[in-house]
Amino acid sequence: EKSGYDYFMLKEIQEQPSAVADTLRSHFQNGRITLDEQRLDPSTLREVDKVFVVACGTAYHAGLLAKQAIEHWTRIPVEVEMASEFRYRDPVLDRQTLVVAISQSGETADTLEAVRHAKDQKATVLAICNTNGAQIPRESDAVLYTHAGPEIGVASTKCFTAQVAAVLILGLALAEARGTKYPDEIAAEYAALQAMPDLIATTLQVGEQVRAVAREIASAKAILFLGRHVGYPVALEGALKLKELAYMHAEGFPAGELKHGPIALIEQDLPVVVVMPSPTGRPLLHQKMLSNIAEISARGARTIVIAEEGDELVAKHAAHLIEIPRTRTLLSPLLTTIPLQILAAEIAQLRGNDIDKPRNLAKSVTVE
């Protein structure tokens, strides 16, 4: 049921506050973080000394954010790899390795084979999945279900933000198991997370402004996305959404890489979407990004800047400024992603594409 929307995807974008709220609600009870279907000894999580995250596509971008959160909160080293690469190599795993498989459908062939590859080497496997009883959670030692509800649009939106919430929950669960954070610190982080659904709802109000930007750039040849730190996976996700939906050439880069090649692509009027770090939370990165914006603007790029509200320093550098509410850095991708989803959906519609069923794509990739 599209409930008055032209496409399921547009409805699913609006459902993100509840997708995240429902995912959070079911994993925090009586002051403790809970996992689903835990078929392993609680001491196993305490002894983990390395984490591998395996996933495909959008879920891989949630994995890149898992690395930031888990390493920051637990000091456990985390590697993130596309399942299609991991499954055909000889990664270094053992009994103390936790492999986290992220999959909305729970049926993606490469991710499932990555799980089997990990289990063959005695690693512990935890699945983050949106589909109850799918094959990947069935073969895993523990599960953390996202509760985004069914996603009909082929391009993932609310399942992505629910996956981001889930990796943050997992980071806190590992911090709790290993004692790297005090219970009151974990409760404070969780409370910050619980404020996110309202902030996502506020962020959704940028829709009209983003659609106006989309009308201006819909006929561009290509669009670039720049980010740093947690903004980098968001840039990759923004580029992937645009490729899938608008069939436009799009690339996401870490802004620090510009000078190592991508800056050669900058030309007059090329739209470049920049995901700004917080001026208060990450002042050094913020300053670096201002220089990056100056460099690309000087070469004629048309900058579309996603920044924290009240970021006056960036305001004068941005051709278009899209403001999002202030939050903690690790949680900010839950907000910065939203305008990029709306941008891709709107450009795709202006180009006459069916955004629920992009050409050549399938919702569940059960063959390689």
Ligand code: F6R
């Ligand atoms: C992008 C998208 C795909 C999926 C990928 C993994 O919008 O939907 O990139 O994220 O095919 O699918 P799951 O999460 O079902 O394993």
